[in-house]
Amino acid sequence: MNRHLSQRLGFSLLTLIAVFTVVPIVAVVIYILVQGAPAISWEFLTAMPRSGMREGGILPAIIGTFYLTIGTAIFSVPLGIAAAVYLSEYAADNRWTRLIRLAIINLAGIPSVVYGLFGLGLFVLFLNFGTSILAASLTLSIMTLPVIISTAEEALRAVPQGFRTVSFSLGATRWQTIRRIVLPQALPGILTGVILGLERAAGETAPILFTGAAFFLPRLPGSVFDATMALPYHLFVISTQVPEMPIQIQYGTALVLLVFVLGMNIIATVIRSRARAKRQW
Amino acid sequence: MVTMNKIIIENLSLQYADGTESLRNISMDVPENAITVLFGPAGGGKSTLLRCLNRLNDLTEVKAVSGRILLDDENILDPKTDTIVLRRKVGMVFARPVVLPMSIRQNLTYGLELAGETRNSRLDEAVERSLKLAAIWDEVKDRLDDPAIALSGGQQQRICLARSLAQQPEVILLDEPTSGLDPISTGKVEAALQELKRDYTIILVPHSVQQAARTADYAAFFLQGELVEYGSGDEIFTTPHEQRTEDYVTGRFG
Numbered sequence: 001m002n003r004h005l006s007q008r009l010g011f012s013l014l015t016l017i018a019v020f021t022v023v024p025i026v027a028v029v030i031y032i033l034v035q036g037a038p039a040i041s042w043e044f045l046t047a048m049p050r051s052g053m054r055e056g057g058i059l060p061a062i063i064g065t066f067y068l069t070i071g072t073a074i075f076s077v078p079l080g081i082a083a084a085v086y087l088s089e090y091a092a093d094n095r096w097t098r099l100i101r102l103a104i105i106n107l108a109g110i111p112s113v114v115y116g117l118f119g120l121g122l123f124v125l126f127l128n129f130g131t132s133i134l135a136a137s138l139t140l141s142i143m144t145l146p147v148i149i150s151t152a153e154e155a156l157r158a159v160p161q162g163f164r165t166v167s168f169s170l171g172a173t174r175w176q177t178i179r180r181i182v183l184p185q186a187l188p189g190i191l192t193g194v195i196l197g198l199e200r201a202a203g204e205t206a207p208i209l210f211t212g213a214a215f216f217l218p219r220l221p222g223s224v225f226d227a228t229m230a231l232p233y234h235l236f237v238i239s240t241q242v243p244e245m246p247i248q249i250q251y252g253t254a255l256v257l258l259v260f261v262l263g264m265n266i267i268a269t270v271i272r273s274r275a276r277a278k279r280q281w
Numbered sequence: 282m283v284t285m286n287k288i289i290i291e292n293l294s295l296q297y298a299d300g301t302e303s304l305r306n307i308s309m310d311v312p313e314n315a316i317t318v319l320f321g322p323a324g325g326g327k328s329t330l331l332r333c334l335n336r337l338n339d340l341t342e343v344k345a346v347s348g349r350i351l352l353d354d355e356n357i358l359d360p361k362t363d364t365i366v367l368r369r370k371v372g373m374v375f376a377r378p379v380v381l382p383m384s385i386r387q388n389l390t391y392g393l394e395l396a397g398e399t400r401n402s403r404l405d406e407a408v409e410r411s412l413k414l415a416a417i418w419d420e421v422k423d424r425l426d427d428p429a430i431a432l433s434g435g436q437q438q439r440i441c442l443a444r445s446l447a448q449q450p451e452v453i454l455l456d457e458p459t460s461g462l463d464p465i466s467t468g469k470v471e472a473a474l475q476e477l478k479r480d481y482t483i484i485l486v487p488h489s490v491q492q493a494a495r496t497a498d499y500a501a502f503f504l505q506g507e508l509v510e511y512g513s514g515d516e517i518f519t520t521p522h523e524q525r526t527e528d529y530v531t532g533r534f535g
Contacts, residue, residue: 160379162375162377162379163379163381163382165337165340165375165379166375166379166381166441167381167391168337168340168368169335169337169368169372169373169375169445170368170369170372170391170392170395170444170445170448171365171366171368171369171392171395171396171448172365172391172392172395173365173395176395180391180395181381181382185382279382280382280383280428280429280430281382281430
């Protein structure tokens with residue numbers, strides 16, 4: 001076989017593989033869209049569920065997922081960024097920081113149901129928050145932290161070292177350099193990581209299963225100590241736990257969750273590409 | 282004319298953490314209001330010495346420093362030295378022009394604002410004065426709010442020079458400031474330095490022997506961490522005492 005032919009063959013093979021990786025994603029999105037679209041109506045988005053969730057809307061689940069995402073952001077974003085700043089800008093490269101990094105990597109690999117169990121033990125029972133938005137948000141925060149920390153650290157490290165050196169040479173302190181140069185330059189990258197982390201939290205079922213998700217609660221939560229319905233758990237419930245469930249309600253719920261998550265993804269992409277166009281280095 | 286010594290370096294030695302010895306027992310006096318050139322082949326310790334003078338070496342992995350550096354009779358290697366104050370007094374321009382990711386004006390006011398200057402009149406005054414000193418005022422005065430990155434390399438380097446001048450330092454360190462510039466921009470920077478030496482103490486690591494000879498009032502030849510010879514520019518480039526200096530200056534090695 002001559003070289004040109006084998007090159008062309010290899011190229012075709014790689015293209016084929018690339019196409020095959022995209023096909024399932026597109027297929028899932030289209031399938032959910034087609035199956036779920038008929039269920040979408042103003043009532044579906046704004047009404048309480050009725051008749052054992054077989055009729056009415058999914059408002060409490062939408063609002064619940066919204067609250068949980070906000071709650072997760074409140075805890076995980078400041079903590080995650082602070083940790084990333086410490087690791088990237090202050091910490092020396094020694095055994096201690098290597099241990100922290102190892103812990104973060106391992107934290108990212110823990111199955112989400114284990115986080116759920118941990119949250120049940122610590123937040124629900126020991127700290128006595130009960131099954132609540134607070135406990136669920138804290139549990140999701142711990143799960144989200146490694147994602148935020150590692151992407152934020154990467155974004156901080158991508159800021160050219162020369163900016164720091166120049167800033168120091170002009171008599172800036174380390175904190176002034178971080179606040180005025182490094183953080184603003186890393187912000188788009190950090191935001192992207194934050195959104196991707198929160199998006200994962202919004203779609204998770206297992207961590208909220210024991211810590212804050214309600215099976216059926218046809219009213220909106222009144223405080224952070226209330227339990228709440230949430231889209232992913234609601235989807236699980238109506239797909240497996242309720243007999244004679246109209247199928248388009250299931251797919252409608254899946255579609256709403258998908259749009260919620262994809263919407264966050266699109267925001268992240270827009271932020272990233274805008275920042276790239278504006279970047280001065 | 283009596284020359285005053287702005288900086289006195291006594292028995293300075295420095296070792297990096299990886300074991301490489303960068304400076305070996307350097308002693309030299311740097312006179313005020315003159316251009317002192319540190320030259321020699323790469324790896325000679327010139328940049329390391331510059332970075333000792335504003336303690337920028339604190340940021341790198343330095344294992345051991347010994348000796349003293351007296352700036353106005355104060356040992357700046359003393360751990361008690363406030364490096365923030367020191368770096369305002371000793372400005373630096375780097376080989377590659379690094380403008381901060383902000384407007385031209387903000388680049389110039391950055392250091393002053395960090396030091397707590399908020400009066401706009403003072404900031405504007407400093408911007409104009411330092412841009413004029415760096416011979417770039419006419420080129421940028423109408424677009425001070427444009428991003429500094431939009432300027433050419435030669436302009437950026439003069440912005441960097443102006444930026445260190447904005448803080449009214451007493452000493453200016455320049456580490457191969459024209460290495461990436463075209464001859465015209467290089468000429469502008471060199472001309473600016475000749476003007477500046479009337480008010481400042483300038484220490485320059487040149488990017489070539491020719492530049493060293495062109496600019497030096499005093500010249501120090503560094504070879505592998507050692508100060509081989511130090512004297513007036515005329516002396517070093519016309520009648521050096523050391524064979525190694527002569528060989529390098531005449532282009533026999535390097």
